Amino acid sequence: MTTLFDPIKAGDLQLANRIAMAPLTRNRSPNATPTEMSTTYYSQRATAGLLISEGTAITQQGQGYADVPGLYGPEQLAAWRKVTDAVHAEGGKIVAQVWHVGRVSHNSLQPGAGKPVAPSAIRAKTRTYLIGADGNGSFVETSEPRALETSELSGIVEDYRRAAKAAVEEAGFDGVEIHAANGYLLDQFLLSGTNHRTDAYGGSIENRARFLLEVVDAITSEIGGGRTGIRLSPVTPANDASDPDPQPLFNHVVGKLAPYGLAFVHVIEGATGGPRDFQQGNQPFDYAAFKAAYRDAGGTGAWIVNNGYDRKLAEEVVAEGRADLVAFGKPFIANPDLVRRFKENSELNTPDNTTFYGGGAKGYIDYPALT
Secondary structure: OOOOOOOEEEOOEEEOOOEEEOOOOOOOOHHHOOOHHHHHHHHHOOOOOEEEEEEEEOOOOOOOOOOOOEOOOHHHHHHHHHHHHHHHHOOOOEEEEEEOOOOOOOHHHOHHHOOOEEOOOOOOOOEEEEEOOOOOEEEEEOOOOEEOOHHHHHHHHHHHHHHHHHHHHOOOOOEEEEEOOOOOHHHHHHOOOOOOOOOOOOOOHHHHHHHHHHHHHHHHHHHOHHHEEEEEOOOOOHHHOOOOOHHHHHHHHHHHHHHHOOOEEEEEOOOOOOOOOOOOOOOOOOHHHHHHHHHHOOOOOEEEEEOOOOHHHHHHHHHOOOOOEEEEOHHHHHOOOHHHHHHHOOOOOOOOHHHOOOOOOOOOOOOOOOO
């Protein structure tokens, strides 16, 4: 019987176990640059089979929150190199989550204080995180976006390609995860609630998936499918994301992803950080059919599931073959040695949610490990 602690090969990535650390925004990278604390934070958690970095902006335009890291400047890449070297020294594997937030941003974070960009000029009913002149952070309403011109899209595809190349070749990551979930730019193109375009990137399912597939094509052509993963969230309402009929849309998407030979597909089940049985439209989302659509089309990447899993449920889905890996978020924040705690069935530390976003070492690198 397969267990959480068995090794697995995900594309080109040989992983020591089937426990992944989910991407977690922590807002501790001033000037979009990871710090020495970031190096400690990731290396503390390197016993995970796979570390997925916090969302990392491919350009300043792609940034939606204060003090999140980037992949577009030499200082950022050098700082990430310290992180990846430290993780590798501990025997871990780490991929960079490449991120463009689209409309989930604020004018003050954009180049020249411009409008955030989106498939369509529809303001997101959600909030972003800013840090004031006093150094304190707060959540504020997002700014009104502008619709991207068709002529601009190829440039953003190129930004993704360049960021993936830099992540692997300069920053030393083992690969990348394309963030196409949680109501950010690529997800905004997929969903009919956020995409009202009338050009080749809007309307039909095929058209709405076009931009995502162009990004996947560019990244896999640059670094190889075996070092590329993708994160999808078929039904989450995060960041005002919606589509009344997600099953055919996402079945189509994974069918088209299958030929790329991806390392993994990372699926958020239900509402991000909320109920796992959340649904959009009239029917519950069929995750088994979703996975089957990928496998039936020839998809070989590891299937990673996420959202509210505990040790018991994770063991069940891996043993039954419903998933190849399970990603954990909050448990990894508070338990740098989560793999050991699961293996020994030890008690878990409780995360302090007041220190999730912004701040210093407290709630970031000071959680105790087992002795």
